[in-house]
Structure formats: structure tokens, C-alpha cells
Amino acid sequence: MLALVSAPSVSPGTASPSGGSASSGTAGTAVGVGAVLVSTLLFAVNGTVSKLAMQSGLSPERLVELRSVGSAVVLVVVVLVVTPRARLPRGRELAGLALLGVVGMAMVQWLYFVAISRLPVGLALLIEFTAPVLVALWARFVLREDVRARVWWALAACVAGLGLVAQVGPDVRLDLLGLVAAGGAAVSLAAYYVLGDRLVRRRDPLSTQTWSLVFAALFWMVAQPLWTFDSGVLADDVALPAGLDVAVPLWLLVAWVVVLGTVIPYVLVLVGVRRLGPGRSAVIGMLEPVGAAATAWVVLGESMTPVQLVGGVVVLVGVALAETARRRPTVPPVPDAVLG
Numbered sequence: 056m057l058a059l060v061s062a063p064s065v066s067p068g069t070a071s072p073s074g075g076s077a078s079s080g081t082a083g084t085a086v087g088v089g090a091v092l093v094s095t096l097l098f099a100v101n102g103t104v105s106k107l108a109m110q111s112g113l114s115p116e117r118l119v120e121l122r123s124v125g126s127a128v129v130l131v132v133v134v135l136v137v138t139p140r141a142r143l144p145r146g147r148e149l150a151g152l153a154l155l156g157v158v159g160m161a162m163v164q165w166l167y168f169v170a171i172s173r174l175p176v177g178l179a180l181l182i183e184f185t186a187p188v189l190v191a192l193w194a195r196f197v198l199r200e201d202v203r204a205r206v207w208w209a210l211a212a213c214v215a216g217l218g219l220v221a222q223v224g225p226d227v228r229l230d231l232l233g234l235v236a237a238g239g240a241a242v243s244l245a246a247y248y249v250l251g252d253r254l255v256r257r258r259d260p261l262s263t264q265t266w267s268l269v270f271a272a273l274f275w276m277v278a279q280p281l282w283t284f285d286s287g288v289l290a291d292d293v294a295l296p297a298g299l300d301v302a303v304p305l306w307l308l309v310a311w312v313v314v315l316g317t318v319i320p321y322v323l324v325l326v327g328v329r330r331l332g333p334g335r336s337a338v339i340g341m342l343e344p345v346g347a348a349a350t351a352w353v354v355l356g357e358s359m360t361p362v363q364l365v366g367g368v369v370v371l372v373g374v375a376l377a378e379t380a381r382r383r384p385t386v387p388p389v390p391d392a393v394l395g
Contacts, residue, residue: 087330091339094320094327099346101316102176103354105168108308111293115168117284118312120275122164125313127268133322134265141262151254152263156270159247164271166240173233175357177348178220181370182237184344185213187377189245194380206380212373219366220359260325296354341371 108118134141144152163183170179188209195202254263289306327339344367351357359367 083330087327088339089327090323091327091331092342094323095340095343096346097315097320097323099343100350101312101320102171102180102347103350104308104311104316106171106176106351106355107293107295108305108312109168109172111291111305111308112288113305113309115165115172116275116279118309119161119164119168120272120279120281120284121309122312122317123161123268123272123275124281125309126317127265127272129313129318130261130265130268130321133318134262138259138262141259144258144266148254148257151250152266153270155247155250155254155263156267157274158243159250160267160271161274162243163240163247166236166243170233170237170240173230174237175348175359176351176355177344177357177359177367178229178363179233179237179240180344180347181220181367182217182234183240183244184370184374185217185377186241186244186248187374188213189241190248191377191380193245193249203380205376209373209376209380212369212376216366216369216371216373219369220363264321296356341375344371 105118109115113121167179167183170182188206191202191206191209194200195206251263251267289304289309291305292302293305293308294302331339348357348359348367352359
């Protein structure tokens, strides 16, 4: 899923806010579509890359720590270059960013890594993708917002779809801990959306994401200090599957997770959403579970049955309904994928 940041949209045939023509608007739309598609592809591939790294000896906890620390360092540099005079958070905003970093970033990423280490990547991501349904239910029953009736169709579609996805073959057993972790990732991601929705009203999405990653990194460095990590394992060679007959050092996979799996797709999301608006960007982002499942099938041999594929489509339909169920849409600051 994608970050939804507020941005003015430009319709074809009208002038842009900067005075551009319809052709420039069309070009901007093409750039936006391309940026969101590339970010979605990178997030989708990142699940398989992360699983390869964990299969090669890194624990989910250590991988999410390296991802958080590396991404935080890169994004801090980006923020200092792009907005050198950005104000520092204080008081309740600082506490909110810390909560977003721990609950929304650290927990989502960790639970997702635990899930994909024990389940097929596509299945784990489908379960995590039900977070918008939880957000819509939260808005209805806790915030008492006026929610469209389609939320019930969304809930029914997700439950039915996940029921179909769970129909595995006789030789495959779903791991209970993996299922619990994937469900926990969905809950944490929903919390991330709710918290992020409040924070981006007073702070730009880039610095919000950066601060959340900084606090996620601090959380993991306290939980498991970096000096307890044997960095020598990063030099170990990892044999790539799928008949590639290629071995790469483990640090290269970790670098992919940080740069191509987090930082670059996040920046591309901001570029895309500013040109397309949140609605169309979210629809394109629905391709992420499809891409993740396809990549895992090609590289890891994680196939899905026809019944499971139908279930996956039903889940995505339910998520699409949930995305539009709230009359005031949630404006989360970053891609979930975080999450990818």
C-alpha cells in the first residue's frame, strides 16, 4: 500500500497550479504512474530479498534493526539537504513520533519479517493488507465517524478471501506463529495509519517518516545493541535460488533492503502521490501483493493454488472497498510496505 499525502490534483485540459499546460499535466501524470509502479515493484521484490537474507542466517529482529538504522541514516541526510531549516519536534508531537516509530514502524516491520520467514510471502502480505479494513472499523466504532455501508462488504470480502487463501494443499501446513505475526502486522499497520493521519496534519510526510524511522532504530538498538551483532556474517556468500547460479554477499541483500526496499521506493511514492493524488496511487499500490507473490513464486518456488489466487483477488477487492469507506480518508505518511 501507498502513502497518501495531500496534494492538489491536475485534471487533463486544465492549467496546473504553476501555470503549466494540459500536456505538462499529462506528462506529470505519466511520471506519477511510473513512480508509483516502480515503487510498488521494489516493495514487492523486497519481501523475497528479505526472506533470502533471513534464510541465510539473519534473524527477523536483526534484519529489521539493520533496515531501520540504515534507512534512518539515509533519510536524515535527505531531510538535512532538502529541508535544512525544518523545525525539530517537541512535546506531544515528539511523543507521537516516538509512538509511531515503535508501534507503527518497528513492530510492523518485525512482525512482517517474522510472518514471511514462516509463511509464503504473498499470503503474509495479503493478511497485512487488510489493515485499511481495521482502520475503517476503528473510525466507525471508536471515532464515531460516518462510514459508508461498503465497509461491511469490505469486511465480508476480506474474511471470505482469506478463508479461500487458507485452503492449502494436503502437503502444506500453515504455521500458526506466522499467521499470528501477519495478523499482528495488520493491526500495527492500522495503528500506524491512525497515528500517522494525525501527525502529518502538522508535519510534512518526509520528516514524519524520517523521525519514525529514527525512533524505530533507537528502539531496536536498545533492545539488541549493535555491538552484540557479529558483523562478520555480512561477508558470507548467499547462493541465489531459481537456477541463477550466482552467489552474492549477505551485506548486498541488506543494502538492497535499506536502499531499494525502503528509501528509494518511499521517495518515489512521494513523487507519485503528488502527481496522481492519494486515490489513484492507492489503486496502483494494490498490485504489490500480486508482485510479491509472483516474485516469491519465481525465485523461492512459493506457488499458490487457483483457489488461493481467487481468494487473493477477493481480499484485494475488500481492501479497495475499505480504502474508500471513510468519508474523510486517512492520510498516512508513508508506504506500508514498510512495509514491503
